[in-house]
Amino acid sequence: MSEEQFEPKIVAFLCNWCTYTGADLAGTSRIQYPPNVRIIRLMCSGSVDPTYVLKPLLDGADGVLVGGCHPGDCHYQSGNYKARRRVVALKEILRNAGIDEDRVWLRWISASEGQRFADTVTEMTEFLREKGPNPMRKEWAV
Amino acid sequence: MKTLIPVENENTLAAIQGFLKQLLENDVVDALLVPMRTPHGAVTPALVSDPEMLDAADPLAPVMGVNAAPLVGRVSIREPRDRIGVVLRSCELRALVELVKLQQASLEDLVTIGIDCLGTYDVSVYTAMRNDGGVDMAAYLATARDGDLTAEEGFALRDGCQMCEKPQVEDADVTVELFGADLSSGVPISLPDEMGETLGLSAAEVEGSRSQVIENVVVARTEIRDERFAEIRERLAEEGVEGVFASCVRCHNCMTVCPICYCKTCLFKSQVFDHEPMQYANWARRKGAYRMPADTTLFHLTRLNHMVLSCVGCGMCTSDCPADLPVGVVFRAIGQETDEVFDYEPGRDVEEPLPLITFEEDEWMDVGEE
Numbered sequence: 001m002s003e004e005q006f007e008p009k010i011v012a013f014l015c016n017w018c019t020y021t022g023a024d025l026a027g028t029s030r031i032q033y034p035p036n037v038r039i040i041r042l043m044c045s046g047s048v049d050p051t052y053v054l055k056p057l058l059d060g061a062d063g064v065l066v067g068g069c070h071p072g073d074c075h076y077q078s079g080n081y082k083a084r085r086r087v088v089a090l091k092e093i094l095r096n097a098g099i100d101e102d103r104v105w106l107r108w109i110s111a112s113e114g115q116r117f118a119d120t121v122t123e124m125t126e127f128l129r130e131k132g133p134n135p136m137r138k139e140w141a142v
Numbered sequence: 143m144k145t146l147i148p149v150e151n152e153n154t155l156a157a158i159q160g161f162l163k164q165l166l167e168n169d170v171v172d173a174l175l176v177p178m179r180t181p182h183g184a185v186t187p188a189l190v191s192d193p194e195m196l197d198a199a200d201p202l203a204p205v206m207g208v209n210a211a212p213l214v215g216r217v218s219i220r221e222p223r224d225r226i227g228v229v230l231r232s233c234e235l236r237a238l239v240e241l242v243k244l245q246q247a248s249l250e251d252l253v254t255i256g257i258d259c260l261g262t263y264d265v266s267v268y269t270a271m272r273n274d275g276g277v278d279m280a281a282y283l284a285t286a287r288d289g290d291l292t293a294e295e296g297f298a299l300r301d302g303c304q305m306c307e308k309p310q311v312e313d314a315d316v317t318v319e320l321f322g323a324d325l326s327s328g329v330p331i332s333l334p335d336e337m338g339e340t341l342g343l344s345a346a347e348v349e350g351s352r353s354q355v356i357e358n359v360v361v362a363r364t365e366i367r368d369e370r371f372a373e374i375r376e377r378l379a380e381e382g383v384e385g386v387f388a389s390c391v392r393c394h395n396c397m398t399v400c401p402i403c404y405c406k407t408c409l410f411k412s413q414v415f416d417h418e419p420m421q422y423a424n425w426a427r428r429k430g431a432y433r434m435p436a437d438t439t440l441f442h443l444t445r446l447n448h449m450v451l452s453c454v455g456c457g458m459c460t461s462d463c464p465a466d467l468p469v470g471v472v473f474r475a476i477g478q479e480t481d482e483v484f485d486y487e488p489g490r491d492v493e494e495p496l497p498l499i500t501f502e503e504d505e506w507m508d509v510g511e512e
Contacts, residue, residue, distance in 0.1 A: 050447035051409065051440065058440050059425070068510070071503060081501035084509055085484075086447075089498065092483050093446050096375070096476045098382035108510040140431040142384045142439040 008062035008128035010037040010121070013052060015045045017075040018110045019067030025114030033118035034125040037065065044068070045106075046079025050090045053104055060137030062128045063103045065120070070108040080108070102127075103134060143338040144319075146328040146346040154283055154325045158318065159196050161331060162255075164341045165227050166193040171253050172224035175213060177201050183272060184265075187213055189226070201229045201257050201318075204282055205268035206300060209401035209456045211237035215247035227253040231262075232311050233302070233456035236489025237401035240452040243496050246404045253337075256314030258321045259306070261291045261299040264461050271297060286320040289355035289362075302457010302470050305367035310356045321359065322352035371475040374468060378475075384439040386472060389465040392435045396459035396469045402449045410441050442469075446476060451497050452488045453477040 014020040020041045026033060042048060045068025053064045066087060068080040087106040094101040105124055109117050136142060149157045165171050176199045178188040185203040187210045190196060211234045217226050230238065235256050241247040260282060263271065271277050271294065278294060285291050291309070293299045303309075311317045316337070319330040330348040338345070377386055394410065397403045409415075415437050426432040453473045460470035481487060484497035 051444045054440055054443050054447070055437070058437075058443075060429075071507075071510075078501060080510075081503065082498065084506055085498055085501055088483060088506055088509060089451065089480055090447055092480050093443070093450065093476055096378060096479050097443060097446070098378045098380075098385075099443075106510045107512070138429060139384065140429040141388065141433045 006129065006133055008036050008125055008131075008133075009060075010063040010065055010124055010128065011056040011061045012037050012039045012065040012067060012121075013042055013045070013048050014039055014065075014067040015069060015075075015079070016041055016043050018069035018073065019045075019107070019117065021111035022067075022109045022113045022117040025111065026118045027114075029114045031114050031118040033121045036125045036128075037121050044074065044076050044079035045083035046074070046076065046081075048083055048086070050086060053090060057099070057103060057134065058136050058142050060134050060139075061103075062131075062134045062137075063105065063124055065124060066104070066106045067109050067117075067120075068106070070110055073110065100131075100134075102131070143335045143343070143345040144330060144332045144348055145338060145343040146330050146348055148328050149326060152280070152326045154329060155200060155202050155279075157329050158201060159199050161318075161329070161341075162199055162201075162227075162229070163193040163196050165253075165255075166191070166196070168340050168342075170225075170337055170340060171227035173217075174199075174227045174229065174255075175210065175217060176227075176229040177203055177210075179203065185268075189217060199229075202279070202283065203268075204260065204262050204277060205265060206231070206262035206303075206456075206458070206461075207265045208399065209237055209458050210234050211241055211247070211401040212404065214238050214252070215241050215404075218248045218250070218252050219246065220248070221250075223251055225251045225253070227255050227316075229255045229257060230314070231257060231259040232308050233259070233306065233454050234401070235311065235314055236308070236454040237456060239489045239492050240402055240454065240496075241404065242492050243494075244402070244404055244452070249492065253316065254314040255316040255318065256311030257318040258286065258311055259303070259309040260285055260320060261293065261303040261306075261309070263293070263297060264300050267297055267300075280326070283320075283325045286323055286325055287350075287355075289321060289359040291359060291363075300457055301460045301468075302455060305363060305370050305471070305474070306455060306457070307360050307363040307367050308455075309359060309363070319348075319352055322350040322355040323348070324350065367474075370471050371478065374471045374475050378472070383442060383472070387439060387442050387467060390438050390442070390467060391465055392438055392441065393464060394441075395462040395464065397445060399458040399462045400445075400449065401454070401456060401458070402452045403445070409444065410437070415440075442472075446473065450477045451480050451484065451486060454489045 457470040
């Protein structure tokens, strides 16, 4: 695959109440963003087990985006605070395990931030395009 | 109070057995969970209610087949329950603290009896030593005096023990203080005053230099630990976690023997990762080949995420790995980094909340806002 042809694939875990609704708003508002993101809706960013992030990364996804409500806005009071700690731990573990932690992004995007969602996906796509394909995509013995 | 249990005929073990018997006979506890020597010479934890049976107790045996902390959970987790005394090493006590936080054990009705650890052998090594004429217990116990915790010639302590910088008991109800003691003449034990009175024990001035000896042990062990950490960090940076665990046979022993891994059904023993046949075919097609059993690196990375913050470094994972993978040192080295991030120390304090179940509103404020 040549560099020009490389299109990053992003798996996004978005909370139902904020970021998923924000993505929906981007759509209904006809805001353009790259089609590189595959969205999985969850009830809360606090329900994202690290395994969900790790599995696509090890299978070759170029990036994983976790989207949740801004701090203080969690529908379940504290899910996003717990998600934040989990992602901090996950990235620390990835860094020490020799896996590129920068492929994992956590972003707070509210239901009214359709533009921010589009911008985030654009930014992440560009970032990953620059970074190049996830080496795990070709790694069979993991 | 601190007391000195006299040792007769240099039989240190008999003195400790005598102390344990007193706990049962004076009704301080209803039963004791303690390492026992089976009629066939193996050493295993057992729950003992008959004081006479304690002639077979052997908490000094330098072997560790299991981390007993989960067993404490079995006998303490809910009422009704007996009052149990549990004889544990430092790593077992620390694992117990983590299990209490994980709601897998309770300290109610429990008397923790911690015993300084002079290092343990793997079961296979210990069995070989027994077949080779037995462990020289006098020499082994003598290492407590100055803290020069060396293995018997021709044998090696468990990998986890070699780099254990916390072999001393710090926070138990009763502490059998081996470090710094001349164990051929007496065993120093610290215990609550009330318990001492019930047992008819009197306070004694204990000579010796426990704190100094511990300090020396900690320094020596920390040096070994840091060397091992540096080695494994280099390997992780070069080969990645998938390289270090490349020979994993996915037996799940590390998870089974881990005192912290408490899930009754681990995700990796569930059907979550039993994929559809065509899913494997698709992966193989995309990558050209696909390792099976699948998800091996995922297993280790998930386990790291789920429990590394509570890893007490007992090293049972390494001891029981059939592929001789350096599981324990990987977890300890990475755990050191994550512990630092959350300013957490597993096993330190039962009141200290687990990092991943608590939070502050105003921390890592930049995360998620970029």
